[in-house]
Amino acid sequence: MGTPTKTPFLTDVTELRRRAREHMERGAVTAGYAGDVDQAVALLNTALATEIVCVLRYQYHAIMATGIHSEPAKREFAEHAADEQEHATRLAERISQLGGKPDMNPEGLLSRSHSEYANGDTLLEMLRENLVAERIAIDSYREMIQWFAPHDPTTRKLLEEILEKEEEHADDMHGLLQGRG
Template identity: 50%
Template sequence: MTNDDFVIDVTRIREEAQQKMTDGAVTATYGLDPGRVIAVLNDVVATEIVCWLRYTRHAVSATGIDRAQVAAEFTEHAAEEMQHALRAAERIAQLGGEPDFDPATLAKRAHTDYTTPSGTDLKAMLENNLLAERIVISTYQEIARWIGDHDPTTRRLIESILEEEEEHADDLTDLLAG
């Protein structure tokens, strides 16, 4: 079949859509197990909440001569991490799942951990957050590859979050170098 032969059977699609009105965003052409995607996205939610918690703690407890600049960066990153969690949770709901915000399991499901350096050492905080960002970058790249063309909406969501996580890593690297 060449590109010139491409034809969409709109009649068939309309009939299938009519029969599955209550299935929401998941159509017959979805291509993945929605339950598995929801589970992966719930791990993303947990990861982003743990990152929000860590950045927030570091923003509040940072001290030293560079405190204002570093704390401002941590605060900005924390806000973006919370938005990532909310965006992933919204996608879970679109796919017919329940976002899992259970505090008892967040740390177990997160790709990163909450480990924070003792005290208020800015360099250690920056390194701790950079390590977490690098872990998130790698895991989200793997998620995007796994999703592939099977769920373009979720893949684009993960890729847009990934883009911001890469910016976070750049910001932290610059702060460590400066």
């Protein structure tokens, strides 16, 4: 029996360095990026639009919620608005890392977004609208995670972290709807 040939786990270092230099202008997108970058950027831009719409909706609610039970909800809406803003920033940064352009254009924002923008007139309507939007976000992120999982672990991880937050948001809205402020 001869010595078994070892399959190297990593491409040898010289080859890695050569490939890194080859496409320096492409930033974080190396030749090892197995995904379709354009499609990845397009997908992330739909998530970015969704987050921006969520920021606007929660900010509106944080200001406009009225009524005797509105205080805890207003606080929650303001917190969520800040979380969604953070998600938007992280998605935009990832798009830029992948060599794409984050689409912040207000024109067409709603048609790019997964969720709708609904004001809601009463506190109850606001809570319901937010819960619906969060549930849509949860489903979209789950799907996107599956799409990125085989070829882009960094984006997958980012989306998983955002998804975790959206699940908390949905639970917060559900809780307020059930009167557990």
